[in-house]
Amino acid sequence: MATQLPESLENINTETIETDLLIIGGGNAGCFSAVEAKKIDPDVKVTIMEKAHISRSGACSAGMDAINTYIPEGKTPEDLVRWCRSQVGGGPLREDLTLSNAQELNEAVDDLEEWGLPVIRDEDGNMQYRGGWDISIHGEQLKPIMAEKAMEAGAEVYNRIVATALLMEGNQCFGAMGFGLRDGKFYVFKAKATIVATGGACGLYKSYTSDSTDSHHQTWMCPFNVGTGYAMGIREGAEFTSMEQRWVATRSKDFCGPIDTISVGFKSSITNAKGERILEERYADLGGDKAPRYIRANAPMEEWLAGRGPTYADTTHLSNKEAKELKIDYLNERPSFVLFLASRGQDITQEPIEIYGSDPYIVGGHTGSGYWVDMERMTTVPGLFAAGETAGGNPNKFVGGCAAEGKLAARGAIKYMESLSLAEVDPAQIEKEKERVFAPLLKEKNFDGVSARMMEERMQRLMDEYAGGTTQFYRTNEERLDYALRHLKMLKDQIEFLYAKDLHDLMLVHEVVDRLDVAEVVCHHLKFRKETRWQGWQTRTDFPETDPEFNCFVESRLNKESGEIETFTRPYEQLVPGE
């Protein structure tokens, strides 16, 4: 419903909410944080700041067909760490985080089953493993179940609030600010501790099908997660890790839906136009069909580049029953893929599913990119905790790991806020942010400027061509990255020309602004890592080999005085012995 748009900043009301624990993002990690916090201390006040509506927001909107990490009987958390390590080609990996997460993993998934999530079990009651660590679920109701539990636990949910900035007192975080997408108010959440769990960043790069009238958001990842959580931290000088570790994966061509774990689960090898099984043929030394994910992601692209495309996940050996089960998996996660197949009249037992790489995303639940956190999951900004895709250092978390991390962050946050009281926050900061937030909406009539969509398209094209997007088969080099950084800066200088015609538009404006900050950091990281360690995720044509000098974490943080992003390294520590 149309809200009366404000004429001036004075017309905009500020709503201040005081709470103990603020959770930005009511997704997988966010909901688990809420439940855990209330379990530890039923009296603690927990508030969730949610951009959409908690029942179906974010990456889990349509559901999930599998939980990709659950430690089976006979395996240990250390085994999982070892596997994670192999998935990043041997390192770097925050083994401390990965181990502590692995120890919480199964309990979090068990919680979900307890809450009513159907975990597929056979007649004897055993879970069905699709791969080494992935169990099958029917997760169409995953999001509603988690949302209900968070509310049942007593968390107060504020839906349709777009977070825009952290609330700081000195260098400590005491909450966050944002605006109401429905009521047009300015919101200030004052909290003793804050958990940022806003998911990953999609839409930094152009998706290769998003140049048509009807499909701008044909991405694997949820396009409504734009990295706001990262951006808010970047702007306050928080330290970020591994932002060059972009998540690129094998996806169904054009539709850009999940296919990777499904193809593993249904033993559908990646083939090319000639019918060759690519991974066995060309990547045997890296594990063949069991090669790490980034190999699997890059392999089809290499085939296309070499002229041996199209590439497929070969489903032609599936029985009708298996094909149906595969579709049921999809119906639980990306149901419209079934519609896609139907729209092409495609019978996957006759015609294999075509695959391709996706556009690159920043997702700390898949790769290690995100906030640098300690064992309590606190970032380098005191009072700010991160969990889920937003937190870095610990790849391969997926649903179970993000849930587990949510719990860990809640524990850390509750401990942190013991004997802490709410700070008196400088009102000037609030006024300044309010002005920044609403400026695009308050431009004068007939303002000659730039729309959010225009700037987004420019940024996405820029990143795609210069920072290793799909059209470039993920490749980049020093000069292109410099170019990208130069133009990103120009875009940032042009933020003052952005205008919004309504509140939805205002959200789109801030989504672009946030993405620019994240994109900039990504480019810095890509620039700094002068090697190619994970082809596809991070391919440097000018440094095509792995360099042991970079057997470390690449870190970054904004220097608030100079306004420049500084990059540096941190050493990689192997904790868990073995390969």
Added chain:
Amino acid sequence: MAPKVDFTKCDGCKAQDEPLCEQVCPGNLMTLGENSKAYCRETSDCWDCMSCTKVCPVGAIETRMPYQLGYHGAKLIPLMGTNTITWTCIDINGNVERFRFKTRID
């Protein structure tokens, strides 16, 4: 991925505050139009999670594939049960496939 609203069925959820589809859309894309019926304000921004299609109490919403991706006439229809969901898929050649599975365990 355009959610298409059948205006003969949509009653805008009585055009009270927010129709259910507007409430649930993760992208803030569904909203009430001037005719007090729901519509998608930017169909190209839809991610086709189908939350709107599932929640509509009168079955007024249909999710469609963009033509760049798939041809015209296929349908995927969710039917919400208490602890189950049933999907009916009709492809462009008229073949019908049905799927039913539990979504909640008590």
Added chain:
Amino acid sequence: MISMEKIAPKIGLYIYDPAETIAGSIDLQAVLEKCAKIRQVEICETVSEPASETFLDSVKDAVTSAQIDRVIWAGRFTSHQRKLLESSLTEAGLNQYLCEWCDLELQGIGKSSGSAKEQQNKAMTLIKMAVARVKLLMPLTPQEIPSSDTAVVVGGGISGLHAAASLLERGKEVHLVERQSGVGGKVALLSRFYPLQCDPHCGLEYVLKTLRKSDRLTVHALSRPLAVEGTAGNFSVTVLSQPRYVDAERCNGCGHCTEVCPVDQPVILDAVQDEKPFRQTNGIGVMIKETRKAVHQAIPYAFPETYVVDRHACPPDCRKCEKACPTQAIDLDQQPVEKAITAGAVVAATGWDPYPLSKLSDYLGYGNIAYVIGNLEMEQLLRRITRGVTDLTTPPVNSLNNVGFVQCAGSRNTQHLSYCSSVCCSATLKQIQQLKSLRLEAKCVVFYQDIRCNGFEEDLYRQVKELDGVLFVRGFPKVKTSEAENCVSVIAEDTFSGRKVEIDLDLLVLAGGMQPSEAGSEFADVTGLPLNPHGFFTGHYQCYPEESQRTGIFTGGCARGPMNVSQSIESASRGAIKALDFLEGSITIKPTFPVVDKTKCDECKRCVEECPYACYYFDAKGFPEPDLTKCRQCGNCMGVCPVGAISINHLTVKQLAAQIEMLETSFLDEDSPIVLAFLCENDAYIAATSAIDSGLNFPINVIYLQVPCAGAVNNAMVADALSLGVDGVFIGGCQDGQCHYIKGNVQVRKRSGDLRDKLTSMMIEPERVRSESIEIQDTERLVQVLNEYINDLKELGPNPFKI
């Protein structure tokens, strides 16, 4: 590690089959063996003597030793047996809601069509359904909501007084709210009532005896209710009282004040039957005028006994009464008082107002033509004559030689009051009887349409007909000014004889009708209560006439419609009796009420809209919450919720889904369709059970579930059944206009219509979902309809979901 401990239910399944109806049709032993294998069925046995001590003890032991924690009684038990079993279980500590009655015969086992194998399979399915449901049952206790023992009675007329008396006699506290300065209402203005020519003051004094001696009565005169907030058991009634200017504690009714009052105010009596008092001394007709002092006794009847000052009539700065009062009771500075009264129930006895007769002036001459008066004014006249009052304003009785009466003046007329005002015929006859007793020579003519003297009032009619000088003319008169002096001219044609009657009358009395009172309309505004098309309060005419749409607010007397004094008294007493339920200190709510899961609720407000009793309000966060004292537990909210957030306790969406899930495997042979029927408990369900008991060859294909109202059926339940492969879903509700929950049947029809459209798009035949109106006695018809439906389903073929 599971964070929450889940305790697996332990079920005791007992099958009782004294007439071997079931055992005669199926292999009961095989069924029992299969049932014993079902997980969580701990005991599975047949019962031969359910009322015997040994058996009852064994069941009690099973419960107390925690061998079982819930029970299924399968079979036909007499009500005596049921009571014994229930009390035994209660003694053993088992909550009564953990107990399920599963009558296999009532679902047709042994009493319907179908082969032995099919019956067997159906029996197994029914038991599995009971088990699935019982696993999800929760112990429930009735909710006690504390309630006040105070009642508010609005209206101090004869109905209100009787309602108050009934309540006072039962020890309740009563606040009587009356808009005038005294009680009595319209009855206090009458001369007599029929059929015994009683003096109304006698009737009033009789009921006032109870009120006078009670110390639990507070009378708020010159008062009106401003707001009625809250709910049954806990209303807050805000009453605004205008000042009397006399202190009730001090006034002893001596009347000295009246003696010194300089004012002699002409007062238009309430009996003037017009909207705007118009009476002037200009020869229009008979004057019913009185003068009154500014300070006077309560009007229309001197109860409360405290005097009252009409300040508007006082001359400026005059305080003579104040000075004269020996007890200093006059307080001319009194202010209006607003008070909030906590009450458990409210009885509205707001009475009636006379239909304004000036609306009939163009053809009956009231107000234009001299000597035309209304029936209430006639009462005034008769009263004054009886009391021997002679003054310029009251015509002497010996001037009344020819008096006419026009019946149905403004009643039974679509331009005025479309209904019959019920009392006017007998009232006129009573007036004639009284007039004749005062002046035997008076000649009376009654111009009538139909004389409606019901029941024993016919005696009054006969008596009057037998009097000399009373003529009945069936015809509506034309009234005009007479050429002769001091009379009015009337012409009429008697439709029976065709004879014309032309007559000059000394007085023409219009028997005007009763319209809803202004006080009643105000009360409706204040409470939000709907009125019937005639503007009177309405409950369900046949079954619960005293109820209103707000639980705890009752109505009585003419507030409900035109009725005579004895009917008013009875009607008011009914309101008072029903009010007692809410005045007992606590209200017990059956625990089968709806619960909203606020973690699922999207605040779409559909439950609020579809609740037939508007019992939903919004909590602090904007979530809907049912007011349990208003809720009739019909389940329409559960039926409409698009996200399944609402469940009726003991009939939850999960329990229903679990039962429906058991229909996954067909219990019939390949090409026989399976039908799941939802039948409403007031009509369709009873028709079904009667059909089965009457041996009407109820089709074996049907398994039915009882719901409080067809409106409780949610599309998700229908979807559950169809997607499982059930061939058809049948919804049986009441006939339109007869739904016991007002509109549940209509609502479910609309919803299943939407579902049918979706089914069509899914290439499932929409005819698989069928709604039907079934009346309680439609036993044959139900069987016929079901058989036709099954044939239709056979033609459609099996459900496409059955792959």
